[in-house]
Amino acid sequence: MKSVKDFDKKQLVLKYCQLRMGQINRGDVHEIAIRCGYLTANGDLSHAGRSLSQVLAATNRIMKVAC
Numbered sequence: 001m002k003s004v005k006d007f008d009k010k011q012l013v014l015k016y017c018q019l020r021m022g023q024i025n026r027g028d029v030h031e032i033a034i035r036c037g038y039l040t041a042n043g044d045l046s047h048a049g050r051s052l053s054q055v056l057a058a059t060n061r062i063m064k065v066a067c
Helices: 002-020 026-036 047-066
Strands: none
Touching: 002 026, 002 047
16 A cells, blocks of 8 residues: 555656646646545645645755756
8 A cells, every 4th residue: 555655646746747847737736636635625735745745845946946
């Protein structure tokens, strides 16, 4: 089960990068985040989502440097 969660997290970060580059829309990221348990049904961050948001913030910083 752990490998599935790791894969889900990598997929979410990839989708987030694609969103930031304008290749996909926000709904794609939102759907996978809910499916992975990072967002609750009402759109709030879950406990796991709060830690993931730190990963995404770091990803944002890296992408700003790369562009």
